[in-house]
Amino acid sequence: MDDLPLLQASPHRLEEDILALARFTQPDLPYTRLAFSPEDRQARQWVVEQMRSLGLAVRIDPAGNILGRREGQDPRLPVLMTGSHIDTVRAGGRFDGIVGVVGALEVVRLFNEAGIVTYHPLEVVVFTCEEPTAYGFSPFGSRAMAGQLDPAQVLRAVFPDGRRLADLLKDIGGDADHLAEARLDPARTLCHLELHIEQGAVMERQGLQVGVVTAIAAPCRGVARFVGRADHAGATPMSERADALCAAAELVLAVERIARSYPDMVGTVGFLQTHPNMVNVIPGRTELHLEVRSTSPEDLVAARQALQREAYAIARRRGVEGDFAWLYCDEPVVIPSSVRHHLEEACQQVGVRWAPIVSRASHDSARLASVIPVGMLFVPSHRGLSHCPEEWTDFEQIATGVSVLALAILRLDRYGL
Template structure:
């Protein structure tokens, strides 16, 4: 399945170039730039010979029919929205590479046994509605009425915003079950430096980590900073600092585990937050990521137990509450094997790797087996303007994606060994 490297790269550059000019590379979901990018993508889908539509969840879909319409589709793709100044490849690569695979089939008049669908999932990145993975949640039948009622700052509901981009959210509630997929495969930049450090071409993703977020509130007593002696203070920020340090130390100690744990305190709210006041309360956001579900569940409770003696000595009270929890998602063994075989057949090195970021596949997994293919990105940088991968690396990923799709089409329809020729 040949890949047109120049066309692949031109399209990546063209879609990335649809950005807020004063803040590259930014194309936030539901924004005018996003709608412009969607229109460009839809035109490219149609010009490539794909049957193109917007589904009820607001996802852009291009389909190349298979020879057996009774078979569920093989789905490839990713997302085209970005975080602010979020980079040129995150999401874009998977959509454009998926289009390149489908167009290659169309140009040769070749059909797989399975239908092949290319998806641009709506709003994978956190949106102004406080929700991520909107399109893939909808696809999996997991976008609830409460979610559709969420409002952004201007009062527009998610339901209204989905209607504006061509979705039909009122149809989602009538779906008794999500439409099954034969397999979902997403090509993505690694967003880390493991592949680059190892000099490896391809990452075969084993798991998408679980993500648990908790709010930890440290309560002391606000006092005048000039008149309250140090020995009499109940400084909530000092206690928060102890917790922050403990998060770092605990997660660092778990890096040698078979499934490492990442712990982050990324947001603080300090009250009263004044230069001349002892902090009376601090709210911290704790985020824990790992493919080890038990470790995620235990982390917060063990953290507070570790710091209890210190916070009690400071005369502080500490409470924690769950904000959100998404369990780890394992990638299907059959897709991991197909991707590893595809890399070998195409002449690329590969290694197993876990994804430390969340992806649409977490929700698509409710509909069938999922897998991911990673390529290196420079210095592991992502969600920044400096995000970069080389044209040859993008080509390698697209070639491995194409061969993975071909192998899966054969193995899912007629399980057994195959000796394919590129």
């Protein structure tokens, strides 16, 4: 046991901050705060004001990421980062991402109240646009920090309603012309820690207070299209049909079957479009978007190959045209043991019920992992619900996670990696 202080986060302050951010939503569709929207800009301004009230020096990088810096005793040392995102999906929740931001602010409050000045500079980060948008670049801010965005593509990107991504980025303080300058310098960044809700029900079932993430599953996303023949639904015999939707339905079930054949994989078809989409017309065209996720690179490769073979086999059997392409496939992230050690020791010293856990959802930390060490802590999600208004984590549980986060930061500050 070392002499680092055990700081108790305030559930009341965390509740106030979370409810304050929840006010920034489309009034007719809670909780909706889409990236670059008026609600997002208002929430970002609220965060900036909170940072300044805590004595942080605030800057916005070219990708629109908000960074609040608390100087350390030695400005030559690399930065310790912590934070997450505040944008939501449509009709999302009040905790996804937000817990990591208000938790980081609470850590700064605790350090201020205790008179703690870390050796390393500490930066609270709010990542731009973690959730998917029509631009297709999400997560935007963390990808920019990892050097994974093509500035030319960003400059060309136009929203379906005609708005340019570069203009929206400028509205929040970013600069698409200098996007490359948002990339982190690994020599100047020690580590990034992210507190997050689990978005699953494992922790609640096991009675855990904190989860120490060991790996972040990677999504592989693809698109399949089938072209058959649109015919009269009543006059065309079953033996003479080329039904594109039936082909798509087979592939949906194949995604489920193939994902179940691997121990650490999930598979989903979340988008399905059919044409002409009329009750009395046999579907002539379908398009579906699918994804599989796993922490095993080998299993992802095998599943990708199996699904692609299956799509073309279905098309041949049903006498329709088939086309399949993988849009992208990320690499699973293994959290460095040196980072996990400090998170686990912090859990032990705070005295919480904890266990190692896999993140099946992706996060900003997964992008940063390609350039700097990262670590993640989970707090429980009630009934595993997320990306919906019913998303909930008790404020006392969040406070416990913040207390562990604060100690983990102090351990990294003193002992390094």
